[in-house]
Amino acid sequence: MKIDETLLKKLEKLSSLEIQEDKRESMISEIAKIVDFVENLNELDLDNEDASFSTIPGGTPFREDIPSNKPEIIETILGHAPKREGGFFVVPKIIE
Secondary structure (H helix, E strand, O other): OOOOHHHHHHHHHHHOOOOOHHHHHHHHHHHHHHHHHHHHHHHOOOOOOOOOOOOOOOOOOOOOOOOOOOHHHHHHHHOOOOOEEOOEEOOOOOOO
């Protein structure tokens, strides 16, 4: 994968970050090194490896998933929100 100025601009937009002009070349170089490192993983032979594992013998224990609606907890949490409406957080639109 070639990392160039066009891709860097796209990554800036997706991440909502702005990279300073004097750091752009070094950032392109660093991203290229990261991508090269990750591409090395494609060389591993994982055909005989299990796709998942657990450190707990017998797998992860499940618990009953019971929804709870406690107004006092909702009020405590939303009390810290800069904006709220109808029991929900109001956040700025990020997808155009």
